[in-house]
Each structure stands twice: as structure tokens, then as C-alpha cells.
Amino acid sequence: MKLKSSLVCAAGILTLTQVLSAADITGTVTLKGTPPAEKTIDPLKADPTCGKFHTENPTTHFYTVGAGGELADAIVMLKGVTGKSTGAAAQPQVIDQKGCLYSPQIVAVQTGQKILVKNSDPVLHNVHTTPTAAGNSEQNQAQMPASPDLSISFSAPENFLKFKCDVHPWMFAWVTVVDSPYFAVTGKDGKFTIKDVPPGKYTVTALHRKASPAGLDKQIEVTSSGASADFTIELK
């Protein structure tokens, strides 16, 4: 018994050491250049049911940029790190359908992580996923008002996997599926934090659906005090 408990204790210390030595990657994504103006979604405003949910003419949100170029909705991830998903145990990611729009429209999840799709509208939506990576399956499910959340997950990594609604042709969300927990989506301040990365050398990439769909790469080294990585995405 004594040997057993000291083994358990040693395993505990080992786990603790690994957690302590993992550190965060932080940084800011900035957009250089003036993005094109957003487009008004006229069919939404004109729709007899959905139009009522909007007092102003709704627009696309392809670029959410602060006064200093701070770029929201960029996905920053470790490149080439696969097979590290903890998605099965991760908190579900919620995507709502509200005002006949997906919210949020840019999402990142792990492989195997549950995506709960809600319908907060008093109208029928239809959640139609259109993956392209082998291993991810297309789904097409109607969702009545006040019906239970749909639970969807993907097993293969894929960038900007499109969700659409066949009832409302302007409704889209783009879900990036990552095979590790090492990613983050920038907020309105352009900042991101990738948490608890084991020390080592990595390529970090910043993807933005419109401005850098293929990703802008940066080489970094994570030490026990973490690492920083700032990205400037230039509009061509």
C-alpha cells in the first residue's frame, strides 16, 4: 500500500510539473489597409418574418476592425500539431440562430468537441453543414422554434467549414476545426491567448477568412514564461 501511494504521489508531481511548465502564447492581430465596406443583407431586411427582428438594415461582418487596425475573428493556432485534441472533454461551443443570423459567425473548435446549435428565433431554421475534409460528414437538419439544441461535431481538422441555412440563403457561420486545444479567436481588441502550451518551437499561424484564409505564419519558441506573437495582415 505504501509503495502504491508513493507511486500515485510521484505521478501527481509529474503531472503538476507538466502543467506548471506549460505557458501561454499571447499577441495581437492587426490589419493593415482599408477593408471593403460591408454589404447590407437586403433579403433579410425584406423577409416578412426575419426582417421584423432588425430595426436597422443588417450587414455582413466580414471585417471587424478597431481604430488601430485591431482585427477580430482571426483564428490563431499552432500549425502541424495534430492528435492532441481534448475536444471530447471540452465544454461545448454554442452557436445561436438569432434574428435569422448565426451568432457567432466565426468559430473555432477542437476535433470531437460538441457544437450546440440553438434556435432562439420563432421561425424554422435548417442547419446545413458543408464540410470538405475527408472524415467530416455533411449534416442537414431542420430545427423548429423552441426545439432542443442540435449537437454537431467533426472528427477531422478543417478551416472555415461552412454552416448555412437552406431556408434563409444569407445565413452562414464558418467553423474552424483544430486537432489540438492550442488555438484562440481574436476579440475586438485584436488580442488572443493560446493557453497552456508545452515548451518548444512552433509555427503559429493567423487565419482570417477574408484577409488571410491560408494563414500568416510565424516561428516562435515557447519557454516556461510563454511567448508572444504579433501578426500584421496586409490587405492586398
Ligand SMILES: [Cu+2]
Ligand atoms: Cu434560417
